Structures are given as C-alpha cells and as structure tokens.
Amino acid sequence: GENVEQHPSTLSVQEGDSAVIKCTYSDSASNYFPWYKQELGKGPQLIIDIRSNVGEKKDQRIAVTLNKTAKHFSLHITETQPEDSAVYFCAASKGFQKLVFGTGTRLLVSP
C-alpha cells in the first residue's frame, strides 16, 4: 500500500522567511496530493492540492510542486506570518480511495 514520508517534523522560521516542507510517496499510481493545515484543537483543513497532470500550483503565498519521476512533492510558503504557525500534513491518494497522510510538520513562525 501507499506510504508517505514527510520532513522535517518541526520547522522554525522568522516572520517573512520562506518555509519548505517535503514529502515522498511510494505508490506510483497515486494521482492526488493535498496539503492540510491543522490549528490547535481543530480538524485539518485543505490549503492547496495538486493532481498528477500538473507540476506546480500556486495560491497567493502558498505553492506546491510535484515531481512524479522522483515521487516527491513539496509545500512552499513565502513571506511567512505568525498566523501560519500550525501543523501541516501532506497526503496522497488514488481517486476516491483512502487518503494516506504523512506524519506532520509543526511550523513555528516567530515575529
């Protein structure tokens, strides 16, 4: 089955810096790669996703890149703000099959 690895487990940056979180997946048939943000005491919420027919997607300060050959994808956050502090999860799936999550990255943005 699918296995998703996520690094780093914690990431501390200064406000205004960029943050990068990386994930690798094992099943070459996976074709959907979402990123979720989880704030304290809440359920995860989708912030951006990418499908396997696209190499990069941007939404304001957030971007995701996908390298199908290497089976890895990354989340890029530019101009970080304190409100970006949260736990971020990557995931992978095929169609409506189960989403398999990475182990999470705790991002801390210091003012």
Next chain:
Amino acid sequence: NAGVTQTPKFRVLKTGQSMTLLCAQDMNHEYMYWYRQDPGMGLRLIHYSVGEGTTAKGEVPDGYNVSRLKKQNFLLGLESAAPSQTSVYFCATRGGSRANTEAFFGQGTRLTVV
C-alpha cells in the same frame, strides 16, 4: 449547513468499557473515513466506507468496529476500550462528481482511556 459533526467532543472511559463515536455529515458525500491522530504519527486510517451499507478496514482496524446504516452517518465503536486507544479521533468525508476531491474533517473527539 454544519458540514461534518462529531459527537462527543471529549470522553473519558475506563478500561474495558464500550462506546460509540458518531460522525454526521450534511454534504451528501459517499465516502466517509475514521482516522486516529497520535503525537508523531500523523493521521492513521482506522476504517472507511465507500457508500451506505459498506465498510472496509484501514491501517489500524483492530479493536474497532464501524457501521454505515445511513448515508449521512458513520459510527465508530470501541467494544472493550484499552489505554492504547487513547487518541484524538477524526471523521472525514469526500464526495462529488469528480474523483480526487477535498476531504472535509470534523472537529475531532478526544478520547482518554484510563
């Protein structure tokens, strides 16, 4: 429009007791999932359902049972709770006419087994 609602939000059980967690959705989604979240281990799939009357095992199904008698509800049962089942449980749903869509999560149920 509440989205995905989990009941209860908090619960403390004694070892050996049983309980049922309820997930209710008003999004008309076919697919529903139960995950548990433990520190350093991310979200692990317990059981899932691809439609009313169907259920399937995920990564960590032992000690849990599920039922999907109605499309809008997905129940997770613990028959005989153990301290290892202390965790935060999340329900999620997916649906729509297009595959590879967003999963919507409930607010979570924090369960402590003593």
